[in-house]
Amino acid sequence: MTEVPTITTTTRGLHQGLTRRQISMMGLGGAIGAGLFVGSGQAISIAGPAVLVSYLVAGTIVILVMTMLAEMVAARPSSGAFSSYAQRAMGRSAGSAVGWLYWIQLVVVIAAEATGAAGIIEGWVPGIPAWAWVLIFVVALTAVNLFGVRNYGRFEFWFAAIKVFAIVAFLVVGVCAIVGLIPGVPATGIGNLVAHGGFAPHGVTGVAAALLAVVFAFGGTEVVAIAAAESDDPSHNIRRIVREVMVRILVFYLGSIFVIVAVLPWNDAAVTEGPFSAVLATLRVPGVDLVMSLIVVIALLSAMNANIYGASRMAYSLGERGLAPTASIRTSEKGVPYVAVLASVAFGFVTVGLNWAFPGVVLGALLNVVGSTVLVIWTSTAIAQIILRRRADRDGTTLPMRMWGFPWLSWLCLALLAGVIALAMTDATARTQLLLTLGLTAALLIGARLTRGVSRPGVLKEPIDPRA
Secondary structure, rough: OOOOOOOOOOOOOOOOOEOOHHHHHHHHHHHHOOOHOOOHHHHHHHHHHHHHHHHHHHHHHHHHHHHHHHHHHHOOOOHHHHHHHHHHOOHHHHHHHHHHHHHHHHHHHHHHEEEEEHHHHHHHOOOOOOOHHHHHHHHHHHHHHOHHHHHHHHHHHHHHHHHHHHHHHHHHHHHHHOOOOOOOOOOOHHHHHOOOOOOOOOOHHHHHHHHHHHHHHHOOOHHHHHHHHOOOHHHHHHHHHHHHHHHHHHHHHHHHHHHHHHHOOOOOOOHHHHHHHHHHHOOOOOOOOHHHHHHHHHHHHHHHHHHHOOOOOHHHHHHHOOOOOHHOOOOOOOOOOOHHHHHHHHHHHHHHHHHOOOOHHHHHHHHHHHHHHHHHHHHHHHHHHHHHHHHHHOOOOOOOOOOOOOOOOHHHHHHHHHHHHHHHOOOOHHHHHHHHHHHHHHHHHHHHOOOOOOOOOOOOOOOOOOOO
């Protein structure tokens, strides 16, 4: 057996200022967004109460992907996370394609989240147009990310904590409604789970169709793998962080959906439009529309903040490995890759002009661009873990953390992802998004191969095992 290798990061210019609690909250902040507060209504309308099965399957995929990521992060923390692991496992082109795909996805999502939040705020303050709010949000959160990782961590912790508090309060109120503890409101029980056509009114087809909408809602959890490299003890922290994030996300997602389909009929039109608001309105909670709108805005801005961080660190890692311009590895005295931050929010400023020129149509167009990128990123993560784990076992390398159930659970994850991709190909909208994503991935692979011989002095090259 070989000795345990010294654990080092590939983040030489960054500061390790994030705590375990802050990273855990970042993971929750990245995953708990408009996909839960708003998008869950669409999933419920597709599958009925059986949408719980869809969330359980999607949650299983996320748990497996995050556990595989945790194994690799514990062995080699890196701000490039899954991109650097894809590079070590499958070569330079794979690492470059995955890293740039993730960066492009977040750049577009950042703009989409700013646009979505601006659309809501514009309804409260009609005198200020949406494009102005987009500008305000982009400038404000860019400043937060430039102030240093320690200050960023504190800001995102409390930003995400508001969402967590809102969900916990919703779960408490919902359970009280189910068992009849709310004065003046009769107990709803759980009859709605089987009424109105049964638990699965649209059968297995409905569950499968809802899975497409559900799986994308879990995107964002992977930011913890990136952030772990800037914590004080990445190898140790990642194990607890992944466990905490996964348990809480499953409780919040499954718990919230259970409350919604138990309190209200799944085919109620109000559920599709806004499931959380519909439940609270039924329970006669005053000011529910304003409260939920505010929570959705906070959810969008929190996710936007986390995505600016994730995009900038991915750009920094690509620069370290010679896969991006060397300017991306420039850091401030506070250890902030300021060029990477500014590059990651540049499209957000472009979106300000787009919202001015084409008000009301920008958000839908942006969301259609990056709908399926998470499937490619998760699949590459699973493949990289299988290759690197087998390589470590073959060489007798002792890993700080080993995924349980290997290789069976790793292959199960790949099989589940393949099933989701197959489902996506049967849906016209999802198929278009997936084909666009695959086309972009192919273009990035070709671009990486064409620049294979380009050497950039002064950057950290990721060592690639020639046996990969």
